[in-house]
Amino acid sequence: MLQPACQPPKAGSQRLEEENALNDITVTAGPYIFKGRLETELAPKTSAAFLKVLPYDSQIVHVRWSGEGVWVPLGETDFEVGYENHTSHPAPGHVILYPGGISETEILLAYGGVDFSSKMGQLAGNHFITLTEGLENLPALGKLVLWEGAQAIRFELTAG
Numbered sequence: 637m638l639q640p641a642c643q644p645p646k647a648g649s650q651r652l653e654e655e656n657a658l659n660d661i662t663v664t665a666g667p668y669i670f671k672g673r674l675e676t677e678l679a680p681k682t683s684a685a686f687l688k689v690l691p692y693d694s695q696i697v698h699v700r701w702s703g704e705g706v707w708v709p710l711g712e713t714d715f716e717v718g719y720e721n722h723t724s725h726p727a728p729g730h731v732i733l734y735p736g737g738i739s740e741t742e743i744l745l746a747y748g749g750v751d752f753s754s755k756m757g758q759l760a761g762n763h764f765i766t767l768t769e770g771l772e773n774l775p776a777l778g779k780l781v782l783w784e785g786a787q788a789i790r791f792e793l794t795a796g
Contacts, residue, residue, distance in 0.1 A: 658674075658676075658687070658793065659673045659674045659676055659683075660672075660673055660674075660793065660794035661673060661674055661765055661791060661792070661793065661794060662790075662791075662792050662793070662794045662795075663731070663745075663765070663767065663789065663790070663791050664788075664789065664790045664792075665696060665706070665745070665777055665787060665788075665789045665790075666696075666777055666780050666781070666787035666788065666789075667780075668770060668773040668776070668777050669770055670729075670767045670769060670770035670771070670773070670774075671767070671768055671769035671770060671794060672729070672731070672765050672766055672767035672768050672769070673765070673766055673768060674686070674687070674764060674765055675721060675763060675764050675765065675766060678720070678721040678763070678764075679720045679721040679762050679763060679764040680720070681717045681718075681720055682715065682717045682720060682721075682733050682735075682762040682764040683764050685715040685716060685717050686715070686733070686764060686765075686791075687793075690791060690792055690793055691790060691791065691792035691793075692790070692791040692792075693788070693789070693790050694708045694788075694789055695708070695786045695787065695788060695789065696708055696745065696781055696786065696787050696788075696789045697709070697781065697785070697786050698778070698781045698782045699744065699750075700755075701753040701754055701755060702744065702750050702751060702752050702753050703748065703749050703750045703751055704728075704746065704747050704748025704749050704750060704778055705726075705744050705745060705746045705747060705748075705750045705752075705778075706744070706745050706747065706777065706778060706781045706787075706789075707742050707743060707744045707745070708742060708743040708744075708789065709740060709742055710736075710740060710741035710742050710743065711740050711741065712736070712740070712741065713736075713741045714735075714736065714741070715733065715735055715741070717733070717735050717762065718735065719735070719760065719762060720762050721762055721763045721764065722760040722761060722762050722763070723752070723760060723761065723763050724751060724752045724753075724758050724759065724760045724761075725750060725751060725752070726744065726746040726750050726752065726761070726763055727746060728746050728747055728748055728771065728774050729746065729747075729766060729767035729768070729771050729774060730745075730746050730763050730765070730766055730767075731743060731744070731745050731746075731763070731764065731765035731766075731767070732744050732746075732752065732761030732762055732763050732764065733761055733762045733764055734752070734759055734760075734761040734762075735761075735762065738754065738756045738757075738759065739754035739755075739756055739759060742761075744761060745767075745789075747774035747775055747777055747778035748774070748775065748778060765791075
């Protein structure tokens with residue numbers, strides 16, 4: 637039976653919902669919960685590499701050189717990705733992965749203005765997660781990490 641032209645086929649709709657569910661991320665940082673999405677079209681290799689390590693638990697500390705951001709130091713971790721959808725100026729709520737090279741590998745979450753840098757100079761990271769809910773809590777998270785120190789962070793696929 638043909639479906640009306642204005643509606644996509646049900647199988648396609650179901651597949652699209654399943655694909656979107658794989659892109660939905662929950663980030664718990666300190667006492668705050670944020671919802672977001674993986675940027676699978678703009679940063680497919682970085683997103684795929686990060687999906688392999690989920691759920692991911694670590695600690696965030698305040699950035700030293702970059703402005704209003706918190707980061708997860710990853711040392712020599714190699715996600716085996718190059719640059720894609722890279723930026724030196726992530727917007728608040730953007731999460732970037734610096735794949736290593738000049739400085740150590742890291743994940744950075746911008747809560748305000750960021751000029752992504754290290755003591756060696758300006759860097760660029762792959763924007764691979766965009767937070768979409770809880771953004772009003774980003775400044776409070778930044779202040780908490782700045783004044784009270786390292787906080788737990790967890791990245792996981794959003795349930796259900």
